[in-house]
Amino acid sequence: MKPILSLKNITKRYPGVVDLKDFSIDFYPGEVHALLGENGAGKSTLIKIISGAIKPNEGSIVVFDQEYNHMTPHISKELGIEVIYQEFNLIDCVSVAENICLGETFGRFVDYKKMYNRSLSIFNKFNIAIDPNELVRNISTSHQQIVEIAKAVSRQAKILIMDEPTAPLSVSEVDSLFTIINSFKKEGVTVIYISHRIDEIFRIADKVSVMRDGKYVDTLQTLSTSRKELISLMVGRSLSENYPKNNNVTNEIALEAKGLYGNGDEDISFHIHKGEILGVAGLVGAGRTELARLLYGVEQIEKGQVFIYGKEVNIKSPKQAIKYGIGLIPEDRKAQGCFLDNTIKWNISIASIKALSKHFIVNRKKEDELSKKYQDRLQIKTPSLEQKVNNLSGGNQQKVVVAKTLATNSNILIFDEPTRGIDVGAKQEIYKLMVELATEGNAIIMITSDMEELLGMSNRIIVLSEGRLAGEIQSKNFSQNLVLELASSEL
Amino acid sequence: MQKTAQLRGQILDFAKKYATIIVLVGLIILFSILSPYFFTVSNLTNVFVQQSYIIIAAVGLSFVMISGGMDLSIGFQMSLIGVTTAALMKWYGVPIPLAIIIGILLGIGLGLINGFASITLKVHPLIITLGTMTVFQGASYIVSKQSVILNLDPAFKFIGQGYVFNYIPFSVILMVVVILSANFILTKTYFGRHVFAIGGNEEAARLAGINVNRVKLIVFALTGFFVSIAAMVLFARSGSAASTTGPGTEFTAITALVLGGISFKGGEGKMIGLFTGVMILAVLGNGMQLIGMGTYAQYIVKGIVFLSAVGFDTYQKLSKQKAK
Numbered sequence: 039m040k041p042i043l044s045l046k047n048i049t050k051r052y053p054g055v056v057d058l059k060d061f062s063i064d065f066y067p068g069e070v071h072a073l074l075g076e077n078g079a080g081k082s083t084l085i086k087i088i089s090g091a092i093k094p095n096e097g098s099i100v101v102f103d104q105e106y107n108h109m110t111p112h113i114s115k116e117l118g119i120e121v122i123y124q125e126f127n128l129i130d131c132v133s134v135a136e137n138i139c140l141g142e143t144f145g146r147f148v149d150y151k152k153m154y155n156r157s158l159s160i161f162n163k164f165n166i167a168i169d170p171n172e173l174v175r176n177i178s179t180s181h182q183q184i185v186e187i188a189k190a191v192s193r194q195a196k197i198l199i200m201d202e203p204t205a206p207l208s209v210s211e212v213d214s215l216f217t218i219i220n221s222f223k224k225e226g227v228t229v230i231y232i233s234h235r236i237d238e239i240f241r242i243a244d245k246v247s248v249m250r251d252g253k254y255v256d257t258l259q260t261l262s263t264s265r266k267e268l269i270s271l272m273v274g275r276s277l278s279e280n281y282p283k284n285n286n287v288t289n290e291i292a293l294e295a296k297g298l299y300g301n302g303d304e305d306i307s308f309h310i311h312k313g314e315i316l317g318v319a320g321l322v323g324a325g326r327t328e329l330a331r332l333l334y335g336v337e338q339i340e341k342g343q344v345f346i347y348g349k350e351v352n353i354k355s356p357k358q359a360i361k362y363g364i365g366l367i368p369e370d371r372k373a374q375g376c377f378l379d380n381t382i383k384w385n386i387s388i389a390s391i392k393a394l395s396k397h398f399i400v401n402r403k404k405e406d407e408l409s410k411k412y413q414d415r416l417q418i419k420t421p422s423l424e425q426k427v428n429n430l431s432g433g434n435q436q437k438v439v440v441a442k443t444l445a446t447n448s449n450i451l452i453f454d455e456p457t458r459g460i461d462v463g464a465k466q467e468i469y470k471l472m473v474e475l476a477t478e479g480n481a482i483i484m485i486t487s488d489m490e491e492l493l494g495m496s497n498r499i500i501v502l503s504e505g506r507l508a509g510e511i512q513s514k515n516f517s518q519n520l521v522l523e524l525a526s527s528e529l
Numbered sequence: 530m531q532k533t534a535q536l537r538g539q540i541l542d543f544a545k546k547y548a549t550i551i552v553l554v555g556l557i558i559l560f561s562i563l564s565p566y567f568f569t570v571s572n573l574t575n576v577f578v579q580q581s582y583i584i585i586a587a588v589g590l591s592f593v594m595i596s597g598g599m600d601l602s603i604g605f606q607m608s609l610i611g612v613t614t615a616a617l618m619k620w621y622g623v624p625i626p627l628a629i630i631i632g633i634l635l636g637i638g639l640g641l642i643n644g645f646a647s648i649t650l651k652v653h654p655l656i657i658t659l660g661t662m663t664v665f666q667g668a669s670y671i672v673s674k675q676s677v678i679l680n681l682d683p684a685f686k687f688i689g690q691g692y693v694f695n696y697i698p699f700s701v702i703l704m705v706v707v708i709l710s711a712n713f714i715l716t717k718t719y720f721g722r723h724v725f726a727i728g729g730n731e732e733a734a735r736l737a738g739i740n741v742n743r744v745k746l747i748v749f750a751l752t753g754f755f756v757s758i759a760a761m762v763l764f765a766r767s768g769s770a771a772s773t774t775g776p777g778t779e780f781t782a783i784t785a786l787v788l789g790g791i792s793f794k795g796g797e798g799k800m801i802g803l804f805t806g807v808m809i810l811a812v813l814g815n816g817m818q819l820i821g822m823g824t825y826a827q828y829i830v831k832g833i834v835f836l837s838a839v840g841f842d843t844y845q846k847l848s849k850q851k852a853k
Binding site: 334355 | 797
């Protein structure tokens with residue numbers, strides 16, 4: 039069989055760095071081909087070269103036997119190449135149907151009925167109930183993802199590139215996404231699937247190509263490889279152990295919540311020990327982040343009590359939460375955690391800047407020492423602390439957010455999706471850090487949608503479902519099935 | 530070969546970084562060549578005296594803009610503060626120092642009104658101050674009884690017209706003190722960091738434990754404070770007080786700030802940029818006047834300079850993004 043899309047000896051240089059080096063790869067019709075690599079391996083550059091967003095310095099692209107020096111967004115669309123990026127390209131304030139049929143014309147005037155019917159037939163094919171007349175901003179993130187896919191289907195994509203499509207999805211939604219991808223496969227559509235989640239790749243992909251530092255490493259059949267092999271190809275070394283163990287749980291209770299109501303959560307009671315890593319599981323929308331925001335004082339508790347080291351507290355704002363020793367590493371790094379246009383040093387010190395000041399004036403020397411200390415401690419990789427956070431990789435950005443929180447001397451830390459969208463190497467560092475923090479006597483509440491992370495890192499797990507506590511699992515009973523069962527239980 | 534290329538790169542970087550300052554120096558050189566009267570002590574002093582109130586008002590506005598907000602009402606704040614102070618002095622016999630203090634407190638109060646309104650109504654300050662602007666306008670005309678309060682006391686006029694040691698205009702001293710203290714607040718204190726934080730990412734600022742509402746209130750109060758000083762300088766310089774004095778300052782100030790790199794989205798800005806921004810507009814105005822260009826032709830040139838500056842800035846940011 040002939041490849042539908044081939045990249046031949048593609049090189050892309052940016053001033054000072056080479057992003058892709060002599061990169062060649064073939065994609066065949068009707069295959070689901072996963073691309074795997076750490077952040078900075080060059081995956082995004084590769085996608086952009088295929089879609090025509092950027093031009094390579096050397097090499098060529100062959101699509102349907104036609105050779106091109108470079109793509110343009112226009113040509114790639116005409117050839118049926120569609121990309122679904124991590125950040126959606128949807129127009130919030132217009133209807134689902136209009137988004138799906140965006141850029142198309144049916145005759146001289148807008149034909150809403152045709153758009154509606156076209157959208158509905160695609161959704162029916164997917165077996166998903168979304169009202170095409172609903173505005174995009176009113177539907178859930180996972181449905182927005184489906185709309186993105188429907189858009190590509192509507193344009194009769196031959197090659198569909200998906201960049202981390204499951205990041206915003208819950209477990210059951212991932213299942214329906216995979217059903218959709220399988221139906222593409224049957225129709226001969228090539229799906230290029232980019233994901234950090236290796237278990238997903240084993241579930242959906244036929245082949246997996248690994249890239250590292252802008253270079254092509256290898257293409258393997260998913261049936262004949264293993265997780266361990268893939269990871270070692272990705273990082274260029276084999277990781278001996280995936281999750282460091284935390285054996286430092288004490289009997290002392292650091293935080294206890296009794297019958298909490300508020301922010302959509304109802305009657306939630308739990309506790310966490312000093313030195314413990316408590317996993318919080320649940321589907322998207324189960325009320326996990328909502329619980330974190332209640333504890334951190336972002337939203338107001340309507341009813342219930344919170345005790346910190348035995349003393350009842352009444353937290354009304356993040357400022358007070360910090361005073362009581364609670365720290366939050368929020369779920370959306372860029373929107374809630376970082377000040378992207380400011381320097382690393384500035385970011386690390388901002389939450390504790392008042393403590394670094396005397397008579398209103400910031401003590402620059404103390405600030406330097408503080409940021410240096412956390413750079414060393416968290417191994418933030420940067421030539422200078424004066425670097426803008428925007429220029430850092432996702433993993434290093436996350437470390438900056440953690441540093442900012444640690445600098446406030448919090449000892450009850452809430453990590454909301456601590457490793458979302460960061461590469462394998464940085465993930466390991468974050469895990470190691472969490473265990474270190476627990477060893478030092480911090481209590482860690484870890485909210486995560488990553489099943490392996492949840493089971494690998496937690497000392498104990500609580501599961502939420504529809505805003506309520508569905509159950510608690512002790513480490514000896516840890517199993518994926520049990521978590522899923524509780525998470526989808528109706529209360 | 531490589532060395533010259535490197536050097537060229539460095540020069541280009543330098544030019545990008547100091548673009549506005551280079552434009553200002555260029556304009557000064559240009560007008561010095563075109564007119565023998567431009568580069569003289571008396572003319573340059575004059576430029577500074579004319580601009581001092583705008584700079585002080587722009588400093589006030591810069592706090593709001595760096596925190597991600599906007600204040601369209603500063604022109605009418607100045608109008609209301611000016612006529613109130615004048616009326617207290619001339620019509621109600623209030624001693625000058627007390628009248629000035631009341632004027633300044635009024636400025637802080639007006640700022641707090643803006644602050645409270647934008648916090649409680651949760652609407653963008655641009656809209657809020659569009660509303661309060663009209664309120665202040667009405668209040669100003671009621672206080673002044675739509676008349677011009679003439680012959681302000683010489684002691685008061687000193688603020689805008691006086692010289693210290695016969696050489697240095699008092700208003701220029703005030704201007705320098707205001708710039709330096711604003712610079713101090715913004716760059717040296719934790720409060721300054723909080724202002725930048727809120728403008729950079731309000732949600733992240735809240736989660737970092739910053740009391741966002743309180744910082745916003747203080748920012749608006751500071752704006753009112755600086756605006757009241759600007760009002761004193763402006764009214765003292767004109768020697769009489771009318772409600773029509775002041776309005777229009779907001780747009781000059783916004784133009785100068787954007788020119789000086791203090792963007793609408795907040796989170797960035799430096800006092801040196803503010804100063805350069807105001808001075809570019811001032812030198813342009815003054816220089817074009819001296820070479821005999823008409824007022825309306827001046828408007829056109831100023832508009833074009835403004836748009837080119839903004840365009841250049843966006844272009845620079847885009848090319849930076851592309852390089853990534």
